[in-house]
Amino acid sequence: MDRSKAKIAFLSTYPPRECGIGTFTKSFVRIFDEFYVKDKTKIIAVSDELGKYDYSSRVIFEIDQFDPLSYVEAATYINNSSIEVVSLQHEYGIFGGDDGKYILKFLENVNKPVVTSFHSVLKKKMHSEHRYKLTQRIIDLSDSVVVMTNNAKKILIESFGINPKKIKIVPHGVPNIRFDEKVKGKKNLNLKNKTVLSTFGLINRGKGIEKVIEALPQIVNKYPDVVYLVIGATHPVILKQEGEAYRNSLAELVKKKSLENHVIFVNKYLDYEELVEYLKATDIYLAPQLDFNQAFSGTVSYAMGCGDVVISSPTNYASEVTAGNRGIVILPKPKLIASTINKLLGNPANMEKIKLNAYQFARNMIWPRVGLEYLNVIESNLYIEKSKWKQRIPELHDKPSLKYLKKMTDDFGIIQHSKLSQPDYDFGYSLDDQARAMIACSRYLKKYKDADAGDMIKKYLNYLKKAVDRNNVVHNFIDKNKKYADDYASDDSIARAFWSLCYLYKNQNPASDIKQEIKSLVDVYEKKTSNLFVKSIAYNLLGYTALKNVKQSTRLTDILVKRFKENSIINKWHWFEEKITYANAIIPYALVKAYELTKNENYLKIALSSLSFLEEAYYYKGIPSPVGQDGWYFVNSKKAIFDQQAIEAADMVILYNELFTLTKEHKYEKKAKEWMGWFFGNNLNEAVIYDNVSRGVFDGLTRTGVNLNQGAESIVVYLMAYLSFDKTL
Numbered sequence: 268m269d270r271s272k273a274k275i276a277f278l279s280t281y282p283p284r285e286c287g288i289g290t291f292t293k294s295f296v297r298i299f300d301e302f303y304v305k306d307k308t309k310i311i312a313v314s315d316e317l318g319k320y321d322y323s324s325r326v327i328f329e330i331d332q333f334d335p336l337s338y339v340e341a342a343t344y345i346n347n348s349s350i351e352v353v354s355l356q357h358e359y360g361i362f363g364g365d366d367g368k369y370i371l372k373f374l375e376n377v378n379k380p381v382v383t384s385f386h387s388v389l390k391k392k393m394h395s396e397h398r399y400k401l402t403q404r405i406i407d408l409s410d411s412v413v414v415m416t417n418n419a420k421k422i423l424i425e426s427f428g429i430n431p432k433k434i435k436i437v438p439h440g441v442p443n444i445r446f447d448e449k450v451k452g453k454k455n456l457n458l459k460n461k462t463v464l465s466t467f468g469l470i471n472r473g474k475g476i477e478k479v480i481e482a483l484p485q486i487v488n489k490y491p492d493v494v495y496l497v498i499g500a501t502h503p504v505i506l507k508q509e510g511e512a513y514r515n516s517l518a519e520l521v522k523k524k525s526l527e528n529h530v531i532f533v534n535k536y537l538d539y540e541e542l543v544e545y546l547k548a549t550d551i552y553l554a555p556q557l558d559f560n561q562a563f564s565g566t567v568s569y570a571m572g573c574g575d576v577v578i579s580s581p582t583n584y585a586s587e588v589t590a591g592n593r594g595i596v597i598l599p600k601p602k603l604i605a606s607t608i609n610k611l612l613g614n615p616a617n618m619e620k621i622k623l624n625a626y627q628f629a630r631n632m633i634w635p636r637v638g639l640e641y642l643n644v645i646e647s648n649l650y651i652e653k654s655k656w657k658q659r660i661p662e663l664h665d666k667p668s669l670k671y672l673k674k675m676t677d678d679f680g681i682i683q684h685s686k687l688s689q690p691d692y693d694f695g696y697s698l699d700d701q702a703r704a705m706i707a708c709s710r711y712l713k714k715y716k717d718a719d720a721g722d723m724i725k726k727y728l729n730y731l732k733k734a735v736d737r738n739n740v741v742h743n744f745i746d747k748n749k750k751y752a753d754d755y756a757s758d759d760s761i762a763r764a765f766w767s768l769c770y771l772y773k774n775q776n777p778a779s780d781i782k783q784e785i786k787s788l789v790d791v792y793e794k795k796t797s798n799l800f801v802k803s804i805a806y807n808l809l810g811y812t813a814l815k816n817v818k819q820s821t822r823l824t825d826i827l828v829k830r831f832k833e834n835s836i837i838n839k840w841h842w843f844e845e846k847i848t849y850a851n852a853i854i855p856y857a858l859v860k861a862y863e864l865t866k867n868e869n870y871l872k873i874a875l876s877s878l879s880f881l882e883e884a885y886y887y888k889g890i891p892s893p894v895g896q897d898g899w900y901f902v903n904s905k906k907a908i909f910d911q912q913a914i915e916a917a918d919m920v921i922l923y924n925e926l927f928t929l930t931k932e933h934k935y936e937k938k939a940k941e942w943m944g945w946f947f948g949n950n951l952n953e954a955v956i957y958d959n960v961s962r963g964v965f966d967g968l969t970r971t972g973v974n975l976n977q978g979a980e981s982i983v984v985y986l987m988a989y990l991s992f993d994k995t996l
Contacts, residue, residue, distance in 0.1 A: 279313065351379060382410060562582075572629040685963075688961040762810070772786055892950065918984070
């Protein structure tokens with residue numbers, strides 16, 4: 268077969284560092300180089316001490332496990348290299364920081380596709396709050412996730428809400444040997460005529476080896492040819508913590524039980540070929556580990572691939588792969604271990620049957636086959652067409668449909684929420700939605716002279732009148748029974764309504780029958796405006812710029828500029844407040860409008876500076892990715908990636924189109940189209956947010972796809988964004 272031209276790097280521990288993940292990675296690299304990949308596979312090695320290991324030339328970068336900056340440097344190196352995709356081998360303990368959190372420094376800074384293989388998969392209840400959130404973020408920042416069993420995939424779906432399509436199952440690789448090589452294996456190790464039991468791996472207390480030693484007297488009394496091989500060096504982390512205390516305790520137990528002729532310690536870190544020889548010589552492989560939550564086990568996999576009978580603790584992994592008489596799962600209790608082994612040795616025919624079942628099952632897991640499956644996952648990320656949205660996006664000079672807006676609008680106004688694509692009256696109406704809808708329809712009416720748009724403007728305007736009660740209090744929410752559902756509207760809601768009224772007033776035909784009615788409402792809402800919060804200031808500013816009120820526009824813009832400068836100095840955070848939450852692009856947009864009115868160059872400078880900061884937060888690997896509602900983005904914290912809202916993309920479109928109209932710089936026109944593409948698949952999930960059937964817009968981008976409801980805000984901001992491509996409006 269033709270070899271893949273993909274340029275791949277594994278991020279993992281790597282030999283000569285003694286670590287099971289490193290051994291696993293080396294096996295993949297060996298198969299890739301031998302069979303499948305044209306260019307030598309590279310390694311980003313995680314080291315617990317820089318310069319300690321004599322790595323091969325395939326290691327292109329060495330990460331200092333305990334230095335967070337080293338992970339950033341590794342990402343920068345990969346970004347500037349020819350590497351096309353990174354395979355991250357994840358285990359919490361091999362990375363620095365609490366629960367290995369430093370790996371986020373790499374994931375948040377690398378701009379190449381990342382395929383993450385999880386070597387530990389735990390249910391939500393087994394995680395601390397910190398580790399759960401960390402795992403969720405690793406999943407979010409990965410382009411694909413690989414696990415080794417169906418059970419692990421199920422856990423990820425149920426515990427983390429991950430899109431099933433993002434998860435790929437690739438089993439643990441095993442040696443490719445012939446079943447009849449086992450006799451030869453014993454001969455090579457001078458174990459001819461012995462019944463060989465073994466346990467291998469980096470030795471630590473969790474392996475439960477003492478349980479087997481305690482069981483051995485009952486076994487060797489009946490079968491004196493039995494020998495038990497304890498294969499592997501002590502885990503280097505354990506060695507640092509307690510030296511050989513555990514191994515010495517095992518040796519003492521052997522002596523106490525008079526088992527010196529039946530237990531052999533192979534105290535060394537074995538290379539692949541040596542390990543396979545020992546497993547070929549093994550009859551029964553014992554995995555009596557004390558932690559039953561183990562998601563995967565390379566030792567159990569290898570033993571099955573070498574045709575051994577596996578007796579394991581009831582871990583998630585062993586329970587799945589040994590089902591169907593392919594092995595035996597029992598609790599790690601000495602008496603139970605002894606009776607199970609004695610029963611097996613007393614029935615050679617059944618023992619051979621289990622060996623053959625395990626071997627045949629594991630043929631689907633031989634390294635050449637697993638390597639090809641994993642390469643397919645890598646290449647599916649490498650060659651994904653990332654620009655299908657360009658084919659989906661409509662011609663933006665065509666007339667957009669008002670079908671769904673009409674559906675969501677009744678005689679009282681636009682209904683706030685929906686159940687799927689049907690209006691949901693239980694949540695009533697909101698001032699925010701009427702205000703934005705009024706602007707959208709005003710632009711639509713101006714461009715297309717559409718009578719339906721004119722009729723809807725009157726309905727939304729009527730809501731703004733009814734939102735003011737007899738005590739002159741403005742309300743945001745009105746329920747399905749047409750009663751006020753709040754005590755008073757927020758400053759932001761009032762400011763949005765003020766903006767919409769000012770916009771409508773300046774864009775209505777002077778002969779319009781509602782011109783004076785609009786002016787009266789402008790006066791009412793202006794008296795209710797407040798300028799405590801940056802969003803309300805921005806919306807109020809948009810109202811005053813629409814009215815061409817230079818004095819008030821200057822006053823409010825100066826407040827925004829002052830807050831920007833103060834926040835930039837105090838927090839080194841080039842934004843107007845200490846958080847990026849909702850409808851953020853509206854602030855630099857208001858500053859641009861203020862510049863257009865006043866010609867104050869400083870206003871445009873601050874608008875562009877704040878936009879630059881926003882862009883840093885709003886892109887991921889070159890893809891539009893606004894801050895999500897699931898946690899927002901605060902100073903000195905992590906950006907929430909999901910749930911992304913339509914208003915964030917729409918406001919970016921409106922801002923970029925305004926900048927293009929002002930500067931004639933085509934980079935802004937290009938970015939406006941990219942962000943409009945968010946609605947058509949130019950997003951992290953490559954999900955289409957605009958529904959061509961209903962002509963509505965889904966309520967945001969989630970981890971698993973899209974929110975299938977299609978509320979008022981989503982369709983209204985979509986129309987506002989769409990219409991902003993007409994530079995005459």
